[in-house]
Every structure is written in structure tokens, then in C-alpha cells.
Amino acid sequence: MKCKKTSERLNAYLDGELAPDEALAVREHLRACPQCAAELDGLKQLNRALEAEPGMAVPNGFARRVRAVAEERHAVPVGLATSTARLQLVLSRIAAVVMVAAGLWVGGLMARSTSQSSLGVEPETYEVTEFDLQLDPLSATPPGSVAEVYLAFADQGE
Amino acid sequence: MSTDEQLMLSAAEGDMDAFEELVRRHQQGALNVAYRFLSDRTLAEDVAQEAFMKILAGADRYRPSARFRTYLYNVIWHLCIDVHRRRKPLRLESLRPQPSDEDGPADAALRDERSARVQAAIRKLPPRQRMALVLKHYEGMSYKEIGKALRCSARAVDALLSRAKRQLKEELQDAI
Secondary structure, three states, X not given: OOHXXXXXXXXXXXXXXXXXXXXXXHHHHHHHOHHHHHHHHHHHHHHHHHHOOOOOOOOOOHHHHHHHHHHHHHOOOOOOOOHHHXXXXXXXXXXXXXXXXXXXXXXXXXXXXXXXXXXXXXXXXXXXXXXXXXXXXXXXXXXXXXXXXHHHHHHHHO | OOOHHHHHHHHHOOOHHHHHHHHHHHHHHHHHHHHHHHOOXXXXXXXXHHHHHHHHHOXXXXXXXXXXXXXXXXXXXXXXXXXXXXXXXXXOOXXXXXXXXXXXXXXXXXXXXXXXXXXXXXXXXXXXXXXXXXXXXXXXXXXXXXXXXXXXXXXXXXXXXXXXXXXXXXXXXXXX
């Protein structure tokens, strides 16, 4: 392997990312080439300097805070997956169904008693007034419109 | 102990305990990757939190084709790029190493100066090279894993890292 090719592969060699035969070729070249060996040392130094850089400490309560935000944003009930919470959810759904059924049953009873108590009472009668709506909105002078009154005055004037 | 993938499946069904456990397992890595890329603790915290939110929101579509960590870092990468594009002017934060009792003042000053130069050199790298470097040197990921996180081939990661190292060596030749 030539110096140029070795130099290009040095970083991957140091990272252990070369195929065995390629790594062997680089190793053999390094044994015979002080210049490339010095380049490898430089890379090792650089890696050490990079890895000495400090990271970031996890802020206190980060995971709990993320969970709280997630629950707020996604409206996920807290601890829904715990068995107690699941049982509570099932029970509350059963209670809702029972309440609706009870409401329908009581409502049915009340309607029946109302219809029975109204027997013997004269039904109220309502007088139905029919309006003769002749307004034709598409006509140029719909009956009762300002335009019709104006034309009537105009006719009288003639 | 549940695997990350099992926790994700549970989180998808609304198990918030599983979600919190996932966050606990990966919070250090998520914060570090975002912080080393952005050099800002507040932004890093925002990005890490948002990444976990996105992961929860898409948990029902999650297919464990890669390690959870790779999936998480892919989400963080996209968020970091968004922040990087929006951020102006660049907020820089000095990452001072904790002083050691063994260090004298002169040693500490020298180390701080070197650290500041290393950070400045890293920040000058193009975003994709910088993220590849962070995932390799601080998270110890393989080229293949980095490729999955950055949606490119292992060969492309090799090229990204080689270019990054060449630039860093030039920038830091008298500092290391």
C-alpha cells in the first residue's frame, strides 16, 4: 500500500473499521514508513484531545419533566398502564354504561306514567292560521314591496 | 429487564412508566449529543426533550429495524439541524472542564485554553461532519450505526470523519 492510500485509510484503521485484509496492509505499511506512523500518532493525539472534552450533566428530574410534558401534550392519563389505573378505567366505563341504561329505564317509566295520567283530559287544540305568502322574491315588484307601492303612486300620477 | 424495543411497544400503548424508563436510559446520551453539537445547555435540553416527545408521538409507527439509540439520534440530528439553521447569532457557551485538585493554576489555564480551541474547531466543522464526529467519539458508535442515524452509507461516514479529522488537525496543530 502506498503512503497516499494509507493516509486516507488511517482514520478508519484507528477506528477499527477496516476489513481484516485492508487493516493488515495498513499495518505493514506503517511498520516500514515513519512518516505515516507519525501521522497515525498525530491522529491518536487528536482523538485523545477530543475525548477529553466534557459532556453535559443530566439536569435534576429531567426524565420526570419530559414525562409530565408528554402527558400534558398527548393527554395521556398518568400511569394508565398500571393495573390499578386500568381497573379504574374499566370500572368507570362500566359505571357510565349502567348510568345511561338506568336513565333510559327511568325515562321510559316516566313517559308511560305521563301518557296514562293524561287519559281523560281533553287534548289542547290549536288554531292553525294559514298565511298566504305571495312574496315572489324573483319578481321585479314583489307584492307589498316598496317598488310596488312606488309604481302604484306613479300610475295614479299618470 | 425490558429491552428498549419492548419499552417502546409499551409506550405506544400508553404506558408512561415505560416511556419514562426509556427517557432515563437514554437521557445522558441524548443531552450529550445535542450539547456537543450545539454547544448550548439550554438548547440541548430543549432538543433532547423534543426528541423524546417526537419518539412518543410516533411510537405506534416504530419498527425495531435498528437499535433504539440509533433511532433516537436520528431524531436528535434532525432537530439539531433545525436549530442550527434557525439560530442566529450563534450562541456559544464555554465548556469548562471541572478543575482537578491535582492541577495547579497554570495547568488548569492551559487545559482550559486547549479545551476552548478544541471546541471552537469542532464548531467550525460542517454540520454533518460534526454530528458524525460526536456520534463516533463521544457515543462510540460504529460507522454503520452512524450511517443509519444520519441516513447515509458507512462509506460516506468514513469520508465525513476523514475530512473532519483533517480539518481539526490543521486547526489544532499547535494546540495538541
